[in-house]
Amino acid sequence: MSKIVALIKKELHGYFSSPIAYIILILMLSLFNVFFFLVIDQNREVSLRDVFQLMEFMLVFFIPLLTMRLFSEEKANGTMEFLQTAPLTQSMIVLGKYFSMLIFYSLLIALTLSYYFIVEYFGDPDPLGMLSGYLGIWLEGAFFIAVGLLASSWTSNQIIAAMVSYLILFSLYFSTSFAQYLNGSAEQFLLQMSTHTHLENFAIGIITPSDVVYYLSGIVCCLAMTRLSIDSRLWH
Numbered sequence: 001m002s003k004i005v006a007l008i009k010k011e012l013h014g015y016f017s018s019p020i021a022y023i024i025l026i027l028m029l030s031l032f033n034v035f036f037f038l039v040i041d042q043n044r045e046v047s048l049r050d051v052f053q054l055m056e057f058m059l060v061f062f063i064p065l066l067t068m069r070l071f072s073e074e075k076a077n078g079t080m081e082f083l084q085t086a087p088l089t090q091s092m093i094v095l096g097k098y099f100s101m102l103i104f105y106s107l108l109i110a111l112t113l114s115y116y117f118i119v120e121y122f123g124d125p126d127p128l129g130m131l132s133g134y135l136g137i138w139l140e141g142a143f144f145i146a147v148g149l150l151a152s153s154w155t156s157n158q159i160i161a162a163m164v165s166y167l168i169l170f171s172l173y174f175s176t177s178f179a180q181y182l183n184g185s186a187e188q189f190l191l192q193m194s195t196h197t198h199l200e201n202f203a204i205g206i207i208t209p210s211d212v213v214y215y216l217s218g219i220v221c222c223l224a225m226t227r228l229s230i231d232s233r234l235w236h
Helices: 002-016 019-043 049-067 072-077 080-085 090-110 114-122 127-152 158-173 175-179 184-193 195-203 209-234
Strands: none
Touching: 002 019, 002 090, 019 049, 019 090, 019 114, 049 090, 049 127, 049 158, 049 195, 072 158, 090 127, 090 209, 114 127, 127 158, 127 195, 127 209, 158 175, 158 195, 175 184, 195 209
């Protein structure tokens, strides 16, 4: 565990030593704030439901930019060799990089908690509904990061890693758009594969085991595939 923590600290130091992390953090937070005030002003309701759904859409665009360098940069710079000689297993490396980015993302979400207090000042929001929405958007971001980490492990080119992440995330997000052209089990499959379907339940205050399992299983699957990927493609 101490080795994973050390790697997390190293990765976080790398993020915050670069202006790119600050630029993305400020840009994302600024966009979140703009859309928050626009939605609240238009809807005139003490709910963040539409705000969470807009945040989800923006995460599809921003998460790949955050994750594209995680393994691609290491491979391009030849620094994977240093990790290889360090007393770290492949699983530790995957977890260290994943949790470091998850902490960075959690910081971003934590900075939006002020939305609840702003809404509470003007009305009487449902605190459990708000908590459900935040849990949903956090789980979705955690899933997107795992997808981006996997894509980054497939190539040494950061642009290609971002493009692959976009392809996967757009497919998951927009699968409901294609479901309308199908019926029966095929339609249900696409609906259940859609991230939008599962976040929608969280956004309206409904937490179901199937939605939680969807995100957690997606995260575990992507991390396991990343572990296999760096074992077969980067270390030999």
